[in-house]
Amino acid sequence: MEDVLGEDKALQNCPQIAIPRSGDARLLNSCAVCLAARRLDHGQFARLKETPLSKIDFSKPITWGLIYVLTVFAFGFLYYLLQGLSKPVSFWEAQYFSVVTITTLGYGDISPSKSLAMIFTASEVLLGVLLLGLFLFRLTSDLAVGVRQEEQKIALRQKWKPKFEEHIRTNFSEELRSDVIIRDVKRVDEYPELEENQTGISPWFRLSLVGTYHRGILVGFQWNNLVSLDDGRFRVHDPLKLDKDDDEVRENSVKVLKIGRIPFENIEDVDFGGDEYYGYPHIYCHFSNKNEPYEKVSFCTRRQLFPDSLPYYTEVADAEAVRLASLSAGVEKPYV
Structure with missing residues (x-):
């Protein structure tokens, strides 16, 4: 079966629902999964509708620490405006x-004297306990997942590298599809259904497993063409507007694959057999890098030494740098 990332034509004509591998009779069997497949096929819509709130990384302890500090200032400002304490207070008082309220110290030199001030004081104490608990929870989670001992990293790399390399070689030699399902271990029960109005990155999506590197796996998003700028940067080729009818720019552009690097230590488990919805490997990952499983995303060229040898990928440009350069050049969606 043709690899979905083999050529531009294959990508453009890729199906909108999962296609079983050769000899696999498992099909999608629910409308909810069909809808999700349309939105998440090949990772093109792995990042769902974004809002200003969805850009905040709530998985980091520093986020909850800042919320804790802002809560202190917010309640302090309310006390200053309300002046419902046992004595008139300045802003800093x-x-x-x-x-002393949010930390539950309560020295007693200042106390609430009005009903509304009492309500605010009780609310601040409860909110402070909740925020402190969330801060400590995220801190311990980071220590448990993000800061593994070197011995653990080595063990995980030795565990996963040969398994993935064997799977990639088998698929390449038998001309099977390279699709995989990336799943968030913290939201494992949100598969296969998907909330229609969910914001942020989805709990699962389909990409292509294209290779390995010294510390993890390479997953492909989609093919693009990059145009070199005068300052040495690259932008995305825009055939609909910026580069419309410009064959010279198209011919001089570089064909690249957008690739994400997932470290082996971010992989909790792999079900290489798939399930009744998707007959591809399910890779359970910790989304510990800004709520994503990747440590880096970049654009790479694909090359082969011989027609029957495994392809390898060479980095051309960082994905974020290309995105910023494309925006500066006037490239618009869906290319940015």
């Missing part, structure tokens, strides 16, 4: 009272 109100902030002092907010600190």
Whole structure:
């Protein structure tokens, strides 16, 4: 079966629902999964609708620490405006009272005297306990997942590298599809259904397993063409607007594959057999890098030494640098 990332034509004509591998009779069997497949096929829509709130990384302890500090200032400002304490307070005295309240110290030199101030004080204590708990939870999660011991990293690399390399060689030699399903271990029960109005990156999506590197696997998003700029940067080729009817730019552009690098230590488990919805390997990952499983995303060229040898990929440009250069040049969606 033709590899979905083999050529531009294959990508453009890729199916909107999962296609079983050769000899695999498992098909999608629910409308909800068909809808999700349309939106998440090949990772093109792996990042769902974004809002300003969805850009905040709530998985990091520093985020909850900042929320904790902002809560102190917010309640302190309310106490200052309300002046419902046991004595008139200045702005900084109100902030002092907010600190001793949220930390549950309660020295007693200042206390609430009005009903509304009592409600705010009780609310701040409860909110402070909740925020402190979330901060500690995220901190311990980072220590458990993101900061593994070197011995653990070595063990995981030795465990996963030969398994993935064998799978890639088998698929290449038998001309099978390279699709994989990337799943977030913290949201494993959100598969296969998907909330229609969900924001941020989805809990699962389909990409292509294209290779390995010294510390992880390479997963492909989609093919693009990059145009070199005068300052040495690259932007995405825009055939609909910026480069419309410009054959010279198209011919001089570089054909690249957008690739994400997933470290082996971010992989918790792999089901190489798939399931009744997708008969491809399911890779369960920790989305510990800014709520994503990748440590880096870049554009790479694909090359082969011989027609029957495994392809290899050479990095051309960082994906974020290309995105910024493309925006500066006036490239618009869907290319950015």
